[in-house]
Amino acid sequence: MSQATAQNIPLSFYEEKSAYPGIFAWIFSTDHKRIGLLYMFTILSFFLFGMSMGFLIRLEKMFPGGQFFQPATYNALFTIHGVVMIFLFVIPGIPAVFGNFILPIQLGAEDVAFPRLNLLSWWLLVIGALVIFLSLFTGSKLPDTGWTFYAPYNTITTANIPMAVFGAFLVGFSSILTGLNFITTVHRLRAKGMTFFRMPLFAWSIYATAWIQILATPVVGITLLLVIAERFLGVGVFNPSKSGDPLMYQHLFWIYSHPAVYIMVLPAMGIVSDIIPTFCKKPIFGYKAIAFSSMSIAFIGYLVWGHHMFTSGMADLARVVFSFLTFFVAVPTAIKIFNWTATLYKGSIELRAPMLFALSFIFLFSIGGLTGVMLGTLNLDLHLHDTSFVVAHFHYTIFGGFGFALFGGIHYWFPKMFGKMYNETRAKWAWLLLFIGFNMTYFPLFLAGLEGMPRRYYDYLPKFAPYHFWSTIGSWIMISGILFMFGNLLHGLLRGEKADDNPWGGSTLEWQVPSPPPLVNFTTPPVVNKDPYDFSDILKKRNSSPTPQDQEDKGGQ
Amino acid sequence: MSAHAAELAVHEHKDYTGAKIGMWMFLFTEVLLFGGLFLLYAVYRAEYPQGFHQGGLHLDVFLGAINTIILLTSSLTMALSIAAIQRGQKGLAIFFLSFTILCGATFMVNKYFEWSKKIHHKIYPGSEALAKYVDNMVEEGKVPPQQKSGVLLFFSLYYLMTGLHGLHVLVGMIAMAFILRKLLKQPFVHHRxxxxxxxxxxxxxxxxxxxxxxxxxxxxxxxxxxxxxxxxFQYYPAPKHVHPDDYVALENTGLYWHLVDLIWIFLFPLFYLIS
Structure with a gap:
């Protein structure tokens, strides 16, 4: 230790002694970096599990008619795929991983506001996940309601739905505590000089997301508790045979679950907003517009849930209003897209691995977003509702949006988190496989959906066969890309070269601390006196030790 | 360097404002948790006004009013307890806090009698006797047939909402008991x-x-x-000697208790006074 301080290099948070031995040094740690990595390991395991379910779904649908599974098993497969992916992977998602690891460092803080609460939320996620997995094996059959748990089937089916929804409730509680923690962190723990408008846009997006987490999640919490009460206490607020109204379940469910898609995608947009300026070496275009658009997406996103229920039975006026508001939410999203592309304009673009993910995010999310506007169009939705068009749209926004940004974020912050570097050439190949496979898997579903292929169906008409065939082939390419990517990252983790403190030339605070960061993040509390995407110092430093390529860039400017 | 060290030391202290922000966030989530139920209430009552009217006739307004007074008083004593600790009057704070817990307990006891009376008369969700009773109401012309569901929904929501509220009262009492224990354990400053x-x-x-x-x-x-x-000498510590941990914990518990009270202020008229 004295050796390390003599050289002025503090111990990294990995090396710092913990009060607990072995694994307990992780699962009882209140350090935000360790908790972030715990979350990463946890949710990526769930992702691989959910991905296997998705693989099986696609395999079953490769050809018309039954292939490998019974119809009932197929119903369980898409239910488990949805529940695991949504509740255990995407909802905790980026806030849990990078919100924990990166956000406090970006703000110049030592930790989040409530470290113990932070650990509790990881535990709640794990316990919730265990309860969900336990529910698979404790009913008389596997859960088969779809991830939406629609009433009244949720009280009629003999699967152990009460337990599954209780697990989802715990996961929701975890999400609430995370959001509460981040809002307080942003308000209270910003470093000296770090005004709200000097926060990196990733921090802004986490802040906006945290508000949705605390303001939307309780609604689904009570809804899921009511499902349990319906089963055990004999109340009947949703079940029509007991005088309830199943439509109310849908309303309450989507009041949360639509804002929840912004819990998924807002932090993804935050990551992209951080990656793009770093690899353009240029301040982001329209900083305030992007920051405010995050907040307005969070706000408007709260008011559009009805577009999931255009065919469920609603007053015409309500449907028109919901349709209009849905169009309206596309505006701040478009503001972001235009600002990102404007940032690229005349930037010195480096196509490094994280940048590829960020750029493909813009492409894929634009497709996902614009098809979302199509689905928000009232008359078109009556045709497209519950078709595979919706499935494709959803995967383009959530996988193409959230997924690509998460992977981009992992590639971007990998050197910071682990102090090691992965093989970048392989990372680019993995990205290419993933990108091609992704489009091949989901684009045919748009076409099939336009022609009327229903979602969640076990069997289909022969005319849809080519779409499903190519989609399944695509899923294999995509999965090999994902596995290749994880293999490369794992290899980098174990055998990678030591990474610099600032390998990409990033301007935000996390690049000013050592890789991996020391336990207290900053040995001296940082004082911020410039904008988050001010690259002038970094470019000056680069130019003082010029490489041939840098000189060229300089000549170009 | 010494300035930095001082700043680091400050950071390690508990962030009073932060703790309160966190509590307010949590209260927002509580409001939305109940919000889902209030939404159901609003929709169903708009749909079945007569059914709800008939349901409301079965509630004991007197007992409800007593409970309202009890909770309002407890909110007052909670605030007084915080005011006392701000002034360093620890004994007074302990007295008011105990009184608040007592109010909560009385509320729960009343609730117990109220519920058990209803359950004794077989008025509870899913009860066949209740369904038959409602059918009788329809035959007697008290409720139009299409409003029948309203009576059943009224009782479902009555049990769910007052039940969840009761659970919150219980949680609040437990939180207060913890604070009380902390306050009692904290020694009087004592010199000899x-x-x-x-x-x-x-x-x-x-x-x-x-x-x-x-x-x-x-x-x-x-x-x-x-x-x-x-x-x-035996004296109660002055405000600057009150451990800030206890103080903010008490204040946050107070915030929670006021919210529980506030929810009841809405539940009381919406269930007891609509008929």
Whole structure:
């Protein structure tokens, strides 16, 4: 230790002694970096599990008619795929991983506001996940309601739905505590000089997301508790045979679950907003517009849930209003897209691995977003509702949006988190496989959906066969890309070269601390006196030790 | 460097404002948790006004009103308890906090009698007797047939909402009990001197003065029978000595308790006073 301080290099948070031995040094740690990595390991395991379910779904649908599974098993497969992916992977998602690891460092803080609460939320996620997995094996059959748990089937089916929804409730509680923690962190723990408008846009997006987490999640919490009460206490607020109204379940469910898609995608947009300026070496275009658009997406996103229920039975006026508001939410999203592309304009673009993910995010999310506007169009939705068009749209926004940004974020912050570097050439190949496979898997579903292929169906008409065939082939390419990517990252983790403190030339605070960061993040509390995407110092430093390529860039400017 | 060290030390202290922000966020989530139920109530009551009217006739307004008064009083004593601790009057704070817990307990006891009376009459969700009773109401023309569901929904929501509220009262009481224990465990500041030698006591007396020099109390003159004098002070700590942990915990519990009270203020008219 004295050796390390003599050289002025503090111990990294990995090396710092913990009060607990072995694994307990992780699962009882209140350090935000360790908790972030715990979350990463946890949710990526769930992702691989959910991905296997998705693989099986696609395999079953490769050809018309039954292939490998019974119809009932197929119903369980898409239910488990949805529940695991949504509740255990995407909802905790980026806030849990990078919100924990990166956000406090970006703000110049030592930790989040409530470290113990932070650990509790990881535990709640794990316990919730265990309860969900336990529910698979404790009913008389596997859960088969779809991830939406629609009433009244949720009280009629003999699967152990009460337990599954209780697990989802715990996961929701975890999400609430995370959001509460981040809002307080942003308000209270910003470093000296770090005004709200000097926060990196990733921090802004986490802040906006945290508000949705605390303001939307309780609604689904009570809804899921009511499902349990319906089963055990004999109340009947949703079940029509007991005088309830199943439509109310849908309303309450989507009041949360639509804002929840912004819990998924807002932090993804935050990551992209951080990656793009770093690899353009240029301040982001329209900083305030992007920051405010995050907040307005969070706000408007709260008011559009009805577009999931255009065919469920609603007053015409309500449907028109919901349709209009849905169009309206596309505006701040478009503001972001235009600002990102404007940032690229005349930037010195480096196509490094994280940048590829960020750029493909813009492409894929634009497709996902614009098809979302199509689905928000009232008359078109009556045709497209519950078709595979919706499935494709959803995967383009959530996988193409959230997924690509998460992977981009992992590639971007990998050197910071682990102090090691992965093989970048392989990372680019993995990205290419993933990108091609992704489009091949989901684009045919748009076409099939336009022609009327229903979602969640076990069997289909022969005319849809080519779409499903190519989609399944695509899923294999995509999965090999994902596995290749994880293999490369794992290899980098174990055998990678030591990474610099600032390998990409990033301007935000996390690049000013050592890789991996020391336990207290900053040995001296940082004082911020410039904008988050001010690259002038970094470019000056680069130019003082010029490489041939840098000189060229300089000549170009 | 020393300035930095000082700043680091400050960071390690508990962030009072942060803790309160966190609590307010949590209260927002509580409001939305109940919000889902209030939404159901609003929709179903708009749909079945007569059914809800019939349901409301079965609630005991007197008991409900008593409980409202109890909770309102408990909110007052909660606030008084916080005010007391802000002034360093720990004993008073303990008294008011105990009184608040007592109010919560009384509320729950009333609730228990209210519920068990109803359950005794077979009025509870899913009860067949209740369904039959509602059918009778329809036959007697008290409720139009299409409003029948309203009575059943009324009781479903009545049990769900007052039940969830009761659960919150219980949680609030537990939180208060924890704070109370903390307050009781925190020792009174206590000093004991024996500063006087025997021979020096002759002909003296002990006088207690306030800061202005006014005599508050004085003892008898000491004669030769006095061997020695113990002076023992027992006083409640002044505000700056109140441990901030306890203080913000009490304040946050107070916030929670006021929310529980506030929810009841809505539940009472919406269930008891609609008929």
């Amino acid at each position: 001197w024996n500063p006087f030698q025997k021979q020096e006591l002759q002909g003296c007396r002990l006088v207690l003065e306030d800061p202005n020099g006014q005599t508050i109390w004085k003892s008898e003159t000491f004669d030769e029978t006095v061997k020695h004098v113990d002076v023992e």
